[in-house]
Amino acid sequence: MAVATFLHPLDKHLRLDRIPTLYCPGCGLGIGLAAMLRALDKRIEEGTIEPDKVLWIGGIGCSARMVFYVNYDAAHVIHGRSIPFATGVVLANPNIKAIVVGGDGDIAGIGGNHLLHAARRNIDLIVVMFTNFVYAMTGGQVAPTTPRGVKTTTTPYGNPEYPMNVIKLVSSLNANYVARTSITTPHYIEQYFYKALGMKGFRFIEVISTCPEVYGRHIGLRNPVEMYIELKKRVKYKPRPSIEEAEIDWNEGIVIGEFIERNNPSYLEIIKGELSEV
Template identity: 80%
Template sequence: MAVESINIHPLDKHLRVDRIPTLYCPGCGIGITLGAMLRALDKRINEGLIDPNKIVWVGGIGCSARTVFYVRYDAAHVLHGRAIAFATGVVLANPELLVIVVGGDGDIAGIGGNHFIHAARRNIDIIVVMITNFVYAMTGGQVAPTTPRGVKTTTTPMGNPEPPLNAIKLVLALNANYAARASVTTPHYIENFFYKALGIKGFRFIEVISTCPEIYGRHIGLRDPVEMYNELKKRVKYKPKPSIEDADIDWEKGIIIGEFLERNNPSYLELLRGVYGK
């Protein structure tokens, strides 16, 4: 085998390999997430369902959002919290594009929360993958809207007094077409759900529960990458048809993953065409 072929990974064609190694910490789950997403995308491209020249990735600011920096596609690295707003503009300007947003729980559900709500309400034709690590990782571990109660972070040194926001429950209350949750300990579900989302119109949301030993793990006493991965793995349970109550995230009781919502409401582009008649 020629030396060059040994160094070619099957996903290299989707990646800006010149930008690798990434900035991610050892044990971070973001690479697992991106790998699973790219495997699903690869399948859809090979099936002829998606034109690789018509894909746009959009990320705000944060470790998770930075994935868009590594993909060999048109990509926009925009203001913190504004990825969904930017993605909405992209798809309205050119409805032929497949627009994928990747971001952290702070980016999507915190500072970008209003865009998130209204994109789901309007059923905007984008896919949003939110990587939940329960903290603002890139800036050093401040409390996020998803941080569980009681957890000590750099900005809640006495323990977080606030109840967390549940992004799946929020999406279920709105007009989106798809909502699923996976975990970096179950990459095949990330791949399956993203593959499914790639074949649906309207607003599609996937939450990926991630390990973050360097920042979140430090706060909860799981600083070791293997230990944090194994502790998360123990708690994650797949359920075929999870209910809205199953969406609760409780580290002690376990975290249910699965497809919480799948429907075929008219997407925003379809609603617009209905009004403009084209």
């Protein structure tokens, strides 16, 4: 029997026949995926997660496309509908570890309604949202997270709208875990994702990412290294930030950290409890 030889320790977690990815050179998404895979690898190695029980779910977009590259069961579903798809999966089979990945457009824009109800219900899902401040895959249209004043493909005179703060929104609901990190702090992506993998209920991690090809053009930072350095300068780690500190301000800085950690009954626990009383 031929023995597979891997060049990189994470190769076994990837569908190598689909590599290289479609990501632009210098895109931050690869850093995020690698950090998540390191956390998953640790869980599998220590025996706290069975790889056969893992399901990755993504809608449409550069971020959601990660599900194409992972060597796990995966579902690539309609734009914005990854959360309801994942909800159906865990209700049908509570043993599945459902990992939803997507962009801010997919998760908070078109999928925003699903996000808030999944958090409210504390459904047993992990959602990792990559915020690059635009709809990147389709050419940089304004997203609900785009800062005010930024010129995008659809706001050529500057975005007139107030952005939505997804950390504040999800924290105000019933999610068991809410954290933010950045591709400039991959050790926190790994740490938070590792923790989330061991928890129950709704777990939400926002990862601030760099899109030099599209968002970078909008803000004059098209060089990937320059964009990375500018983001790194602004990211400020706090061990237990308040919800108010989740405000995103490019000039003032972007606070990362664990905003919420609770042990509330998850949706599956609630349902099991109620059914056992019938």
